Amino acid sequence: MGRVGIVTGGARGIGAAITSLLAEDGASVVVMGLPPDRERTEALRASLNGAAKRVHFREGNVAHYDVCKGIADEVRAQYGQIDFLVNNAGITADHTIRNMTVEEWQAVLAVNLSGPFFMTKAVLEHMVERNYGRIVNISSVVGHTGNFGQANYASAKAGVMGLTKTVALEVASRGITVNAVAPGFINTDMVAAMPKAAVEAAIQKSPERRLGQPEEVARVVRFLLDESSGYITGAVYDVNGGLYM
Numbered sequence: 372m373g374r375v376g377i378v379t380g381g382a383r384g385i386g387a388a389i390t391s392l393l394a395e396d397g398a399s400v401v402v403m404g405l406p407p408d409r410e411r412t413e414a415l416r417a418s419l420n421g422a423a424k425r426v427h428f429r430e431g432n433v434a435h436y437d438v439c440k441g442i443a444d445e446v447r448a449q450y451g452q453i454d455f456l457v458n459n460a461g462i463t464a465d466h467t468i469r470n471m472t473v474e475e476w477q478a479v480l481a482v483n484l485s486g487p488f489f490m491t492k493a494v495l496e497h498m499v500e501r502n503y504g505r506i507v508n509i510s511s512v513v514g515h516t517g518n519f520g521q522a523n524y525a526s527a528k529a530g531v532m533g534l535t536k537t538v539a540l541e542v543a544s545r546g547i548t549v550n551a552v553a554p555g556f557i558n559t560d561m562v563a564a565m566p567k568a569a570v571e572a573a574i575q576k577s578p579e580r581r582l583g584q585p586e587e588v589a590r591v592v593r594f595l596l597d598e599s600s601g602y603i604t605g606a607v608y609d610v611n612g613g614l615y616m
C-alpha cells in the first residue's frame with residue numbers, strides 16, 4: 372500500500388490543493404473536515420479522475436481532542452498506518468483587540484492552535500512505534516509579522532511555529548519530521564472573505580504584486596512530506612512572494 376495520511380480542512384483552498392497533489396502522487400488521503408466539507412470532497416474527487424479513489428472524507432472538528440483521536444484511530448485501523456499529517460484547517464474571526472470578543476479569541480485559538488496540537492497528539496504514538504512520520508503545520512506570514520485586526524489569528528499562527536519546533540525536537544530521534552509552511556496571501560475563499568481594500572493593500576505590499584495560488588503552497592507541503600526530506604525538521608518555509616523575508 373502507498374502512503375496514507377490525514378489532511379485537515381483538505382476539501383477546499385490550500386487543503387484541497389494539498390489533497391490533490393498527494394492523491395495524484397499515489398497517496399491515500401483522508402480529508403478531515405466540517406459537515407460542508409463532505410460535499411466539497413465529493414466535488415474535489417470528481418476533478419481527480421484516477422486519483423479519486425484514494426481520497427476519503429471523515430467528518431470531524433479539530434477543536435475537540437476526542438474527535439481527533441477517534442479519527443486517527445479509525446484511519447489507523449482501516450489502513451494499518453498513518454505516514455503523514457497535514458494540519459491545515461483554519462479559521463479567522465477578525466477584529467481589533469478593542470472589539471475582539473473573548474469568544475472570537477477562543478474560537479480561533481481552538482481551531483488554529485489546539486487543533487494542530489490535538490491532531491499531532493492523536494497520531495504521534497503510532498508514528499513513534501513505526502519510527503517514521505511526516506507532519507506539516509500550516510502557519511501564516513502573520514505569525515511572523517502580526518496583522519492589524521488579527522490578534523487571535525496571528526497569535527495562533529505564531530504558536531504553530533513554536534509547536535512545530537518543539538515537537539520536531541521531541542521526536543527527531545524517532546524518524547519523524549515536523550515542519551511548518553507559512554503562506555502569504557493566497558487566493559482562496561478565506562482571502563475572498565476579506566475586505567477588498569485589505570486584499571488590495573496586501574497585493575501592493577507584496578514584491579510580486581499578486582496573491583499566491585494554493586498549488587504554490589501545496590508543492591512545498593508535498594516536498595516536506597516526502598520520505599527523502601528526512602533531514603529537514605523544525606523548519607518554517609515561507610511561501611509569500613517576498614512579502615516577509
Ligand code: NAI
Nearest residue numbers: 380384385404405432433459460461511554556557559561
Ligand atoms: P479555507 O477557509 O478556504 O479552508 C479551510 C478549511 O478548513 C475548510 O475546508 C473548512 O471547512 C476547514 N475547517 C475549518 N474549521 C475546521 C475545524 N474546526 N475542523 C475541521 N476542519 C475545519 O482556508 P484556506 O485559505 O485554504 O487556508 C488553509 C490554511 O492556510 C489555514 O490554516 C489558514 O489559516 C492558512 N493560511 C491561509 C492563507 C490564505 O491567504 N488563504 C494565508 C496563510 C495561511
